[in-house]
Amino acid sequence: MEEKKKVLTTSTGRRIDSNQNSLTAGERGPILLSDFYLLEKMAAFDHERAPERVVHAKGAGAHGYFEVTHDISKYCKAKIFNKIGKRTPAFVRFSTVIGERGTPDTWRDPRGFAIKFYTEEGNWDLVCNNTPVFFVRDPLKFFDFIHSQKRNPQTNLKDHDAYWDFLSLTPESIHQITYMFGGRGTPDGYRHMNGYGSHTFKMVNSNHEVFYVKFHVKSDAGIHNLKWPAASKLAEDNPDYSTHDLYDHIAKGNEASWTFYIQVMPFAEGEGYKWDIFDVTKVWPHSDYPLIPVGKLVLNRNPINYFQEVEQSAFNPASMVEGIEPSNDKMLQARLFSYQDTQRHRIGPNFTQIPINCPYATKVATLNRDGPMRYDGNHGNEPAYEPNSIEGTPREAPNAKMHEYEISGKAGRFGFNHPNDDFEQATTLFRKVMDDAEREDLISNLVAHMKMVTKKEILERQCEIFYRCDPEYGTRVAQGLGITPPGSKTSEQLSA
Ligand code: HEM
Numbered sequence: 001m002e003e004k005k006k007v008l009t010t011s012t013g014r015r016i017d018s019n020q021n022s023l024t025a026g027e028r029g030p031i032l033l034s035d036f037y038l039l040e041k042m043a044a045f046d047h048e049r050a051p052e053r054v055v056h057a058k059g060a061g062a063h064g065y066f067e068v069t070h071d072i073s074k075y076c077k078a079k080i081f082n083k084i085g086k087r088t089p090a091f092v093r094f095s096t097v098i099g100e101r102g103t104p105d106t107w108r109d110p111r112g113f114a115i116k117f118y119t120e121e122g123n124w125d126l127v128c129n130n131t132p133v134f135f136v137r138d139p140l141k142f143f144d145f146i147h148s149q150k151r152n153p154q155t156n157l158k159d160h161d162a163y164w165d166f167l168s169l170t171p172e173s174i175h176q177i178t179y180m181f182g183g184r185g186t187p188d189g190y191r192h193m194n195g196y197g198s199h200t201f202k203m204v205n206s207n208h209e210v211f212y213v214k215f216h217v218k219s220d221a222g223i224h225n226l227k228w229p230a231a232s233k234l235a236e237d238n239p240d241y242s243t244h245d246l247y248d249h250i251a252k253g254n255e256a257s258w259t260f261y262i263q264v265m266p267f268a269e270g271e272g273y274k275w276d277i278f279d280v281t282k283v284w285p286h287s288d289y290p291l292i293p294v295g296k297l298v299l300n301r302n303p304i305n306y307f308q309e310v311e312q313s314a315f316n317p318a319s320m321v322e323g324i325e326p327s328n329d330k331m332l333q334a335r336l337f338s339y340q341d342t343q344r345h346r347i348g349p350n351f352t353q354i355p356i357n358c359p360y361a362t363k364v365a366t367l368n369r370d371g372p373m374r375y376d377g378n379h380g381n382e383p384a385y386e387p388n389s390i391e392g393t394p395r396e397a398p399n400a401k402m403h404e405y406e407i408s409g410k411a412g413r414f415g416f417n418h419p420n421d422d423f424e425q426a427t428t429l430f431r432k433v434m435d436d437a438e439r440e441d442l443i444s445n446l447v448a449h450m451k452m453v454t455k456k457e458i459l460e461r462q463c464e465i466f467y468r469c470d471p472e473y474g475t476r477v478a479q480g481l482g483i484t485p486p487g488s489k490t491s492e493q494l495s496a
Pocket of ligand 1: 052053054055056059093094095111112113114127128129134138139142196197198199280313314315331332334335338339342343346
């Protein structure tokens with residue numbers, strides 16, 4: 001009996017007789033337009049690339065699950081947390097931030113750590129970085145910040161002057177710079193780093209009580225970072241180092257795991273706290289709000305198809321489930337719009353129907369219809385409007401209401417007037433959290449990077465910021481750069 005073989009076909013299913021020779025007019029003649037198979041193959045190739053993400057373009061992902069280990073129902077009603085031992089499927093995409101899709105994994109950068117939980121109440125996306133703070137605290141500055149780190153519009157080269165020009169004029173960035181030029185800017189693969197929701201979020205329990213929370217996802221394998229020379233060498237020898245490490249680890253049958261924690265602040269304490277809780281350049285010290293364990297995040301399955309599962313994955317900070325809500329952090333508020341907007345452009349308006357993004361554990365019943373590449377049945381013959389008088393069609397759920405809260409005052413463009421200071425938490429990181437060896441690394445990493453800056457005034461301005469954090473910090477970087485340490489300036493010079 002003839003062996004039943006899989007057969008190559010066109011995209012509409014017609015069997016293909018030859019995948020080797022194009023259809024020509026005679027053995028040595030030109031190709032015929034009637035070679036629809038060649039035309040289809042060529043056109044498919046021409047359209048293969050989705051535009052890369054405008055940030056976080058290079059990434060790697062894996063599937064797994066989240067398991068509840070501790071009861072937090074007194075803080076949050078979300079069903080994902082409603083039973084110890086409960087498992088919810090999850091997908092994680094790790095990434096670098098500024099580089100392009102082909103950039104080495106080990107170049108200095110924060111790392112993205114985006115988690116999608118496929119809960120029975122819809123998808124919850126927790127879109128984290130591997131540092132607990134960010135460079136700027138108002139979204140209007142985000143785009144300029146990113147532009148200052150991307151390629152120069154004229155030369156198409158990385159521009160160290162622009163990089164440090166922006167940062168030296170943005171002192172609020174110092175906390176994040178101190179993290180990023182320390183070890184966290186060069187993690188030893190994605191398995192050895194933490195994830196932080198960074199912003200303040202809200203949790204609501206079933207009695208409608210509200211809490212402010214921060215999310216922390218801590219690597220069970222511990223934080224391991226690469227020293228810059230090793231990271232730089234890997235960028236040459238194995239530019240896909242972190243991608244390899246994650247894939248190979250899981251392919252060998254191992255798991256990668258993280259412990260999931262929250263910090264909880266009673267709602268009433270939010271206004272009077274010593275740090276502005278809506279300022280994403282600040283942490284809440286654990287001594288004030290200790291980490292509360294919640295569960296385990298485990299990754300144990302590699303994607304079968306990178307494009308389908310990783311490239312087309314779309315994370316969105318606005319994908320929240322009942323019981324988890326945004327705070328008034330302006331950066332978070334802006335993120336609630338930005339991601340879906342870019343994803344409509346990047347992968348198309350119906351991107352939530354792509355299997356990796358689909359909230360498959362619940363039933364979607366929206367009034368949105370049509371659009372290119374709609375393939376989920378388009379809600380069949382259900383009415384596309386509400387209210388309607390047709391029985392059995394989807395209705396509002398009044399008890400899904402979000403937390404209502406007071407807002408008042410003038411509309412305006414306000415800075416952060418809270419009695420906050422941009423340096424104190426960075427000082428603590430430099431002086432108390434880092435040890436001598438880490439401080440040494442930080443200084444040498446900064447010097448190596450800032451040496452590429454051509455304008456002395458930029459270096460001086462940035463060293464003053466370091467100095468204001470800690471005189472040793474500013475003095476050592478300035479000495480490394482061969483410029484006058486800020487402390488040796490007269491007070492007239494400093495205030496000029
Ligand atoms: C990706 C915007 C701040 C973490 C992205 C993307 C955009 C964006 C447009 C590309 C999304 C895509 O193509 O699918 C913004 C804006 C911000 C902001 C406007 C501030 C106003 C942050 C912060 C964090 C963060 C504070 C971390 C706490 C990420 C991560 C990704 C990402 C991890 C990659 C997601 C993935 O793996 O697909 N961001 N971002 N972003 N962002 Fe942000």
